[in-house]
Structure formats: structure tokens, C-alpha cells
Amino acid sequence: MTEIAILSGKGGTGKSTLCASFATMGHDIVVADCDVDAADMYLVLSPEDYIENNFITGYKARLDQTTCTKCGLCIEKCRFRAISLVDGDVTISDTSCDGCKLCSRICPAQSITMIPSDKSCWYIGNYRNGKLVHARLDPGEENSGKLVSIVREKARKLIDENNWNYVIIDGPPGTGCPVIASITGVDKVVVVTEPTNSGFHDLKRIMELISNYRIKPYVVINKSDLNIEISREIMSWCDSNGICLAGTISFDELVVQAMVNCKSVVEWSPDSEVSLIIKSIWKIIIKD
Amino acid sequence: MIKDKKLKIAVASGKGGTGKTFVSINFFNSLYLSGRNVVIVDCDAEEPNVMEFIKGTQIERADISQKVPYILQNNCVFCGKCFEYCNYNAIIFLPESNYIKVLDDLCHSCGACIEACSYSAISESDRHLGSVVRYLVHDSSEVIEACSDVGIYSPVPVIKKALENTDNGGVVIIDSPPGISCPFIAAVNKADYAILVTEPTPFGLNDLKLAAETLKKMSKPFGVIVNKSGLGNDDVYEWLEENNVRLLMEIPFDREIAKVYSEGRMLTDINEKYKGEFLALYDRIKEDLEKYD
Numbered sequence: 051m052t053e054i055a056i057l058s059g060k061g062g063t064g065k066s067t068l069c070a071s072f073a074t075m076g077h078d079i080v081v082a083d084c085d086v087d088a089a090d091m092y093l094v095l096s097p098e099d100y101i102e103n104n105f106i107t108g109y110k111a112r113l114d115q116t117t118c119t120k121c122g123l124c125i126e127k128c129r130f131r132a133i134s135l136v137d138g139d140v141t142i143s144d145t146s147c148d149g150c151k152l153c154s155r156i157c158p159a160q161s162i163t164m165i166p167s168d169k170s171c172w173y174i175g176n177y178r179n180g181k182l183v184h185a186r187l188d189p190g191e192e193n194s195g196k197l198v199s200i201v202r203e204k205a206r207k208l209i210d211e212n213n214w215n216y217v218i219i220d221g222p223p224g225t226g227c228p229v230i231a232s233i234t235g236v237d238k239v240v241v242v243t244e245p246t247n248s249g250f251h252d253l254k255r256i257m258e259l260i261s262n263y264r265i266k267p268y269v270v271i272n273k274s275d276l277n278i279e280i281s282r283e284i285m286s287w288c289d290s291n292g293i294c295l296a297g298t299i300s301f302d303e304l305v306v307q308a309m310v311n312c313k314s315v316v317e318w319s320p321d322s323e324v325s326l327i328i329k330s331i332w333k334i335i336i337k338d
Numbered sequence: 339m340i341k342d343k344k345l346k347i348a349v350a351s352g353k354g355g356t357g358k359t360f361v362s363i364n365f366f367n368s369l370y371l372s373g374r375n376v377v378i379v380d381c382d383a384e385e386p387n388v389m390e391f392i393k394g395t396q397i398e399r400a401d402i403s404q405k406v407p408y409i410l411q412n413n414c415v416f417c418g419k420c421f422e423y424c425n426y427n428a429i430i431f432l433p434e435s436n437y438i439k440v441l442d443d444l445c446h447s448c449g450a451c452i453e454a455c456s457y458s459a460i461s462e463s464d465r466h467l468g469s470v471v472r473y474l475v476h477d478s479s480e481v482i483e484a485c486s487d488v489g490i491y492s493p494v495p496v497i498k499k500a501l502e503n504t505d506n507g508g509v510v511i512i513d514s515p516p517g518i519s520c521p522f523i524a525a526v527n528k529a530d531y532a533i534l535v536t537e538p539t540p541f542g543l544n545d546l547k548l549a550a551e552t553l554k555k556m557s558k559p560f561g562v563i564v565n566k567s568g569l570g571n572d573d574v575y576e577w578l579e580e581n582n583v584r585l586l587m588e589i590p591f592d593r594e595i596a597k598v599y600s601e602g603r604m605l606t607d608i609n610e611k612y613k614g615e616f617l618a619l620y621d622r623i624k625e626d627l628e629k630y631d
Contacts, residue, residue: 058354059385060354060355060385060387061353061354061355061356061516062353062354062355062356063355066541087352087516087517087518087519087522087548088352088353088354088516088517088518088544088545088548090353090540090541090544090545093540093541093544094540109425127449127453129447129448129449130448145523145527145556148446148448149425150425150426150446150448150450151423151425151450152423152448152449152450152453155423155450155453155454156453187518187519189518189548189551189552189555190518190519190520190522190523190552190555190556191519191520192492192519192520194517194519195491222517223354223355223384223385223516223517224384224385224515224516224517225384225385225486225488225489226384226486226489226490226491226492226493226521227490227491227492230489244600245600246599246600246602247387247390247600247601247602248359248385248387248390248602249600251385251387251390252385252387255384255385255488258488259488259489262489273596276593276596276597276600277596277597277600277601280600280601301593303569306539306569306570309539309540309541309570310539310540310570310571312540
């Protein structure tokens with residue numbers, strides 16, 4: 051089994067576009083959409099025969115006003131400043147509550163209970179080239195890292211059960227916990243960047259993160275023709291840091307057209323220049 | 339200087355790369371150029387980019403840290419109560435081999451383990467999470483940048499810190515992190531109004547719906563900017579109409595705009611028309627907010 055994660059640091063560089071293409075070039079593929087805040091892969095892959103399951107992301111404290119003695123111990127001990135006196139009543143803010151349970155453990159009147167937040171879900175479905183695992187984080191929930199781990203675990207299990215080869219991971223933006231959860235233990239990471247100062251800046255940050263792991267990174271410069279000078283700068287930066295540049299892709303409206311028609315660009319326009327480049331990038335990545 | 343009632347406007351989107359920062363900095367620049375006192379807070383702490391576009395002088399820097407517990411092995415009796423209290427699996431406890439350890443990366447600094455311990459066997463030290471840096475721009479305006487260290491568990495404490503002390507009048511623009519989870523909530527929570535930036539593609543619309551749902555849950559007034567219009571299809575416009583969501587502004591897909599942005603320059607410095615449009619955006623938001631008052 052080979053696990054390949056596609057990341058970008060900065061959002062909107064074309065991570066999902068590349069991922070959708072990789073996902074539709076062969077067979078027996080499991081796609082793990084780990085951008086659980088905003089999962090998009092299902093829009094292109096149109097999976098069917100869903101298996102759906104709820105997932106507990108955490109807990110929220112609930113106070114029983116009728117038994118609360120207003121002793122103030124919970125207010126004093128809550129480090130998330132989630133509990134306060136509002137019009138004389140002890141009030142817990144859901145958005146600030148971290149679900150640590152401390153208040154419910156220490157309340158002398160046992161007036162606080164913890165309610166599980168279980169509105170987040172994960173899904174497995176079949177699509178034309180394999181299976182897609184994705185998830186939906188209930189808005190405002192945390193623990194997307196934990197949900198990412200679940201998506202990856204399901205993906206690996208599917209590979210084992212079916213004796214397939216590739217897990218393709220569409221990673222979340224950023225450099226935090228869900229990103230770490232997306233790359234821990236993978237074989238290869240593809241970082242998609244764009245020739246903007248911000249794209250370049252974020253590429254360096256994500257590379258700093260990847261260097262903490264023993265994973266071979268590959269860089270793809272997307273929309274490379276939008277600023278040729280910065281594209282060149284990124285190329286020479288990769289070169290001097292010994293990072294493999296797997297390819298550069300010019301901006302092409304075909305990519306957007308394909309997405310609007312719920313296809314990857316390699317399906318929509320297989321012989322276009324952009325599709326040929328994406329195919330050559332895939333070959334480079336799986337070669338060694 | 340034009341005196342404005344303090345107004346906090348978050349610029350956000352479910353999807354990354356739709357043009358949040360582009361909107362934030364040009365909005366900031368247009369308001370500044372029209373003589374307003376304006377503060378921009380870069381809350382995309384995992385990938386802060388605002389300072390690549392704005393020149394300013396650093397006037398303050400605060401390091402943000404979190405308390406993480408450590409075990410005083412001499413006092414520990416291996417009772418396991420801290421392990422039981424920790425709700426984040428941040429304590430490894432192997433009683434048969436007298437082994438106990440805190441995993442800093444998983445700790446949320448809630449203090450439960452300290453509360454649990456009856457043997458004074460847990461103390462706390464500081465762990466660096468990131469920084470909040472303030473820059474003065476042209477003597478009257480400010481950039482506040484939240485920057486989290488690479489690989490930390492959550493950027494939320496850094497974002498919250500950056501948003502403190504922004505209550506002193508003027509317009510505050512909050513460049514928010516992508517997504518719909520805690521960092522997004524932390525950034526948008528203090529805003530009076532949110533601008534959601536989207537693009538007219540299926541991905542853009544899907545993520546716009548998620549972000550809009552989140553804002554509705556928070557009872558936060560919001561409007562939408564469609565960026566890169568002309569690409570994609572009309573579904574986003576239909577959705578706006580069906581859901582009675584205000585279209586605040588449209589920015590066409592244009593290679594020139596993309597080029598200017600890629601070089602770290604501001605469109606509103608070289609294009610009067612867009613400067614005017616961003617000022618009109620401000621008036622539209624004020625208008626929208628009056629309806630909520």
C-alpha cells in the first residue's frame with residue numbers, strides 16, 4: 051500500500067483539482083478526503099452506496115440551574131473562560147467550552163453534565179475508480195484532527211480488505227493539527243503551490259512541517275504562468291533545497307469547466323496539455 | 339480623520355484561496371486612503387499573509403504560550419487520577435511499570451490533571467504557541483498579525499490574543515482562517531458583520547453553504563463577495579437569491595488582478611475604480627447592519 055498526501059499550506063492552490071485527477075486515472079483507489087472542514091472531493095467523484103456513521107467530536111458542559119448553588123467554583127476553575135455570571139445566573143458558553151469535563155467533575159452540587167457533540171459524520175461510498183472516504187465536521191466543532199485520523203483509518207482498512215494499492219489523501223490547508231494528522235505515516239507528500247508571494251511563503255512553512263517527518267516531498271507549481279518570475283524563484287528554491295519539482299501546470303479554464311461538470315480535468319479533456327502534465331506528474335511521484 | 343463608530347468586519351470563507359486576504363487588504367487600503375483610522379487583524383494564524391502586502395513599523399510583539407503540565411516524579415504515587423481526569427488522552431500512564439508522561443502536543447491546558455492530583459506531583463511550564471505582532475501603518479492605522487508556530491495543536495489561543503485590544507474605535511477588519519471549525523469561530527465571533535468570499539464554482543458554493551450555515555448558527559449578519567466571477571457557473575448566484583443572502587460585490591477573474599496580487603501589490607493602489615468599489619462595500623455593510631439594529 052502506498053499513501054500519498056496532497057497538501058498546499060495556502061488554500062485554493064489547486065490541491066483538490068490535482069487530487070481528483072489522480073483519483074480518476076487508475077482503478078482500485080481509495081480517496082481519503084481529509085479536508086473535513088470543507089470536503090469537496092465528493093462533488094467531483096459523485097460516490098454512491100453510502101455507509102454513514104456519526105462521530106463524537108467532543109463534549110459540551112450543561113448546567114442544571116435548578117440545583118446550581120452559584121458557588122462560583124466552576125467559574126474560577128474554567129481556564130477557557132466559558133463560564134460566567136449572566137444576570138445572576140451561572141451561564142456556560144458553548145462556543146468557548148472546550149469539553150474538558152473539569153467543571154462537571156468538581157461541581158459540589160453535581161449540577162453539570164457533559165453532552166456529546168455527535169453531529170459530525172464520516173462516509174464511505176463507491177465511485178467510478180474506487181472508494182471515497184470523507185467526513186463532515188459539524189460547523190464550529192473542533193477535533194478535526196481526530197476526524198482526519200478516522201477517515202484515514204477507514205481508508206487503510208478498505209485497502210487491506212480489497213487488496214488495493216493507493217490511498218490518495220486530499221489534505222486540509224494550514225500547518226496545524228489536522229495537517230499533521232493527514233501526513234503522519236504517509237509515504238509521499240505532494241505540495242501544490244502557486245506563484246504568488248503568499249503561496250511561496252506558505253510553501254516554506256509547510257515544508258518546515260514536512261521536514262520533521264521522514265517523508266519524501268514533491269512540489270507542483272499550479273497556475274505557473276500567472277507569474278513566471280515567482281514560478282522561477284520557487285523552482286530555484288526547490289532546486290537549492292533538494293526538493294523534487296514534479297511539474298508545473300499553466301492556468302487553464304478547462305480545469306474549472308471540468309469541475310462544473312463534475313469531472314476531473316483528466317476525464318473531461320484527457321488529451322489537453324494540462325491533463326498530459328498531470329499524468330506525467332503522477333508517473334514521477336509513483337516511480338520511486 | 340473621519341470618525342466612525344467602531345465596526346468589526348470579518349472577512350472569511352469556508353474554502354481556502356477564494357480571495358479573503360485580497361479582499362481584506364484592499365478593503366483596508368481603500369478605507370485608509372479615504373482618511374479613516376483602520377486596523378486589520380490577520381487571524382489566519384497558520385498562514386498569515388497580510389504583512390506581505392502592507393508596509394509597517396513593528397511597535398509591539400507578544401509571545402503567546404500555553405501552560406503545559408509536567409509530572410514531579412518524586413511526588414507521584416502513580417494513583418492514575420490525573421490520567422482519568424485528562425479528557426484529551428494527553429497523559430500516558432503505565433502503572434505496572436511506574437511510568438507516567440504528559441504529551442504536550444495533545445494537552446489543551448485545561449488544568450484538570452492539576453485539580454485531580456492530591457500529591458502535588460504536577461507542575462506547569464510554558465510552551466510557546468506563537469506570537470502577536472502589532473505594526474503601525476502610516477501613523478494612524480495598524481496591522482495586528484497572529485502567527486502560530488508550525489505544528490501546534492490549535493491556533494485559537496493566538497487568534498484570541500490578537501483580537502484583544504481591538505475595541506478602541508475605528509474600523510477593524512479581521513482576515514479569518516479558512517474552514518468552519520474553532521479557528522474560524524474564534525476569528526468571527528467578535529465581529530459585527532462577516533463578509534464571505536467565494537468563487538462561482540461547485541467547490542466555492544459547497545464551502546460557502548457550510549460557512550453560511552455556521553454564521554447563521556452564530557446569528558452573525560453576513561453578505562457575500564463573488565470573486566473570480568466569469569469562471570464557473572451561475573449556481574452560486576441562484577443560491578444567493580434563493581436564500582436571500584446579499585451579494586455585496588463581484589470581482590471578475592482577470593489575469594492582471596491575479597498578477598498584481600501575486601507580486602504582493604495592492605490593486606486599490608493602482609486602480610481608482612476598485613478603490614471606489616471597496617468604499618461602496620463599506621457603505622453597503624453599514625446599510626445592512628442598520629437593518630439589524
